[in-house]
Amino acid sequence: MSSLEVQLVTMGVSVIPSLVVQLVTVGVSVISFYKFIDVKHLEIENSETQESDYFLYGKIVKDFVYSREQLLDENESDVVADHDELRDSPSSTFILSLQDHRLYFIKEFTLSPTLSNFKLLVEHLIKLQISEIIDEIHTRKKEMNKLNGGTIKVPSKKSLRISYPSPSIEIVKLSSPDGIMEFINSMKSVNRFELKINKTNHEADLSSLFKVLRDQNKEMGPDSKNTLIYNKGKKSLKHEKVIELAKAASEDNNVNFLVKGDAVDGGPVSGTEEDFDLKMPISEIEETPELMAYKAHKTFWQLIKDGIVKQPRVDNIKLVQQKIKNIIELFGVWNSKK
Numbered sequence: 001m002s003s004l005e006v007q008l009v010t011m012g013v014s015v016i017p018s019l020v021v022q023l024v025t026v027g028v029s030v031i032s033f034y035k036f037i038d039v040k041h042l043e044i045e046n047s048e049t050q051e052s053d054y055f056l057y058g059k060i061v062k063d064f065v066y067s068r069e070q071l072l073d074e075n076e077s078d079v080v081a082d083h084d085e086l087r088d089s090p091s092s093t094f095i096l097s098l099q100d101h102r103l104y105f106i107k108e109f110t111l112s113p114t115l116s117n118f119k120l121l122v123e124h125l126i127k128l129q130i131s132e133i134i135d136e137i138h139t140r141k142k143e144m145n146k147l148n149g150g151t152i153k154v155p156s157k158k159s160l161r162i163s164y165p166s167p168s169i170e171i172v173k174l175s176s177p178d179g180i181m182e183f184i185n186s187m188k189s190v191n192r193f194e195l196k197i198n199k200t201n202h203e204a205d206l207s208s209l210f211k212v213l214r215d216q217n218k219e220m221g222p223d224s225k226n227t228l229i230y231n232k233g234k235k236s237l238k239h240e241k242v243i244e245l246a247k248a249a250s251e252d253n254n255v256n257f258l259v260k261g262d263a264v265d266g267g268p269v270s271g272t273e274e275d276f277d278l279k280m281p282i283s284e285i286e287e288t289p290e291l292m293a294y295k296a297h298k299t300f301w302q303l304i305k306d307g308i309v310k311q312p313r314v315d316n317i318k319l320v321q322q323k324i325k326n327i328i329e330l331f332g333v334w335n336s337k338k
Helices: 117-147 157-163 177-185 208-220 240-251 288-304 318-330
Strands: 004-010 018-025 029-048 051-072 077-089 091-097 104-106 189-197 228-231 255-262 268-272 279-282 335-337
Touching: 029 117, 051 117, 051 288, 051 318, 104 288, 117 157, 157 240, 177 189, 177 240, 177 268, 189 208, 189 240, 208 228, 208 240, 240 255
Parallel strands: 029 335
Antiparallel strands: 004 104, 004 279, 018 029, 029 051, 051 077, 051 091, 091 104, 189 228, 189 255, 255 268
């Protein structure tokens, strides 16, 4: 393996069976199974804050089989029937901070699962878990109603889905402020700038504008979404103001942005935080996921020291720490790395 990179993103939520995806192309059938394995918990003593940081880490595996039906003959002038199959199970390592929801994601091979696969699997498993909770409550209420002569109200599954909604999961890649500034400054005209404000759990807003928008979003209802759009008039949007907001979105880590405009040659150009995603090069995969988690955590704090990324801020830190303690008590013994 030549070079590896750690992708840095933020997300909100947690996890575990498998998701089956079938992809069929002309002449080739690929059935992929995605599954989390070796999911564990880790405590790392943070020398910068003198406190413990807690993580979930493990692997997401893509298990699939290539199936072929024919090949070109030796002269490459005709095709001949030749059925064969090849199984492969590449993996990616994930390390999720329970305190600030930073996710370190490492693709170990070319065909390893992606961040998109990770998000879909988490959503799939949480929906399964919520369905099990709803079924259990509904069954228990029906049994209680039967034992009490029909005097107990049995909630419908539809009403229970309102009480136990599926969570909204967003994964936002951390972006490079320097790359954002260079890209926007290279544009002849900035024609449109969009900001999508994502909901957070306890992360603090680094911008007063984003705080106001999130507060309004909460008041509008649980499923509401907040998007702010700036369109140019006769002249370009001001480059320095767009850079300022795009950088703020990058530092907030919970805001998506889109900038569209014209290049110097007049052609259309556009960019999002995806185009400037921040990656940390690493020399090699460590022997154990625990050591890999420690290396990623240490490298991330070096990026904070170097001023490349902002230190995550968390509102109501005591409440968050109490929730983490509850998780620790629930799962028992934690692995520790000093």
